[in-house]
Amino acid sequence: MTLLAVIATGAGVGFGLFLIGRALFPPPVALHIALADLRRPRRAITDLGHLSQRRVTERAGMVVVRILEATGLVDVGALGRRLRTLDKTIEAHAYEKLVAGAAGFGIPVVFTVVAAAGGVNISAGWTVALAVVFGLAGFMYPDLGLTERIERRRRDFRHCLSAYLDLVTIILAGGGGLETALHTAADLGDGWAFTEIRSGLRRARLTNRTPWDVFDELGEELGVDELRELAAAAHLAGDQGARIRASLAAKADSMRSSQTAAIEAQAESATEKMLLPVVTLVVGMILFIGFGVVEAISTPGTGP
Numbered sequence: 001m002t003l004l005a006v007i008a009t010g011a012g013v014g015f016g017l018f019l020i021g022r023a024l025f026p027p028p029v030a031l032h033i034a035l036a037d038l039r040r041p042r043r044a045i046t047d048l049g050h051l052s053q054r055r056v057t058e059r060a061g062m063v064v065v066r067i068l069e070a071t072g073l074v075d076v077g078a079l080g081r082r083l084r085t086l087d088k089t090i091e092a093h094a095y096e097k098l099v100a101g102a103a104g105f106g107i108p109v110v111f112t113v114v115a116a117a118g119g120v121n122i123s124a125g126w127t128v129a130l131a132v133v134f135g136l137a138g139f140m141y142p143d144l145g146l147t148e149r150i151e152r153r154r155r156d157f158r159h160c161l162s163a164y165l166d167l168v169t170i171i172l173a174g175g176g177g178l179e180t181a182l183h184t185a186a187d188l189g190d191g192w193a194f195t196e197i198r199s200g201l202r203r204a205r206l207t208n209r210t211p212w213d214v215f216d217e218l219g220e221e222l223g224v225d226e227l228r229e230l231a232a233a234a235h236l237a238g239d240q241g242a243r244i245r246a247s248l249a250a251k252a253d254s255m256r257s258s259q260t261a262a263i264e265a266q267a268e269s270a271t272e273k274m275l276l277p278v279v280t281l282v283v284g285m286i287l288f289i290g291f292g293v294v295e296a297i298s299t300p301g302t303g304p
Contacts, residue, residue: 061091104138
């Protein structure tokens with residue numbers, strides 16, 4: 001092995017031992033992180049094999065989370081709040097990063113071993129360098145497109161919330177009570193958004209709080225400002241059924257108008273993106289034809 005490979009290997013081993021030590025003796029968990037973990041909804045698992053696999057995944061992911069938190073490379077609290085929108089735990093996300101990083105690190109090593117078996121020797125320094133680069137790339141791969149998926153998830157929740165408010169308004173107009181309208185409308189819908197709303201209403205009933213308080217917390221957790229605005233408007237309306245119904249109807253109309261404007265803006269953006277390839281093709285054809293004409297005119301003896 002070359003001197004560079006020895007130094008890189010020693011540095012990697014030392015850094016790995018440091019991270020393992022920090023993971024085995026982690027710093028105390030902040031109070032807000034512990035409370036957020038307690039408020040996180042749990043899912044019932046009946047399959048014992050799935051339960052065992054999930055425990056292994058969570059344990060391995062927790063080690064990675066502790067390492068990231070110890071090194072300060074990632075804001076664990078902020079990442080956990082963002083993943084809450086995807087209904088995904090930070091341990092599961094960290095486990096995906098661990099598996100992808102290990103796969104990326106192993107690809108150059110396996111390639112080097114296969115090449116050596118075929119009689120081709122590859123420098124150990126190149127192998128270590130490529131393994132580190134591929135490992136880092138694999139470790140960062142699960143974060144690609146994360147923001148886009150979160151925004152798409154929030155947009156879907158806004159659409160479902162608008163439909164939910166329409167259902168609540170219809171039930172209230174039919175003479176139903178507010179509590180009945182909220183629960184009945186939530187039971188009529190499917191999908192993860194209605195599941196979150198039903199879970200929030202059930203939590204409000206068990207904790208003896210108003211649904212608007214729970215909706216405000218849910219809007220903060222998911223990053224949906226419209227849900228928090230709905231809770232604030234309902235608080236201002238008070239206990240008067242007519243005012244609440246008008247407030248819910250106004251909020252539904254406002255959300256519907258915002259969604260329509262967003263869809264139109266997205267369509268215009270897609271149309272503008274489609275113009276770029278067409279313009280590029282036309283400019284290329286003009287240059288191709290113009291080059292032949294200019295060359296024919298500028299070359300002596302090529303005229304008629």
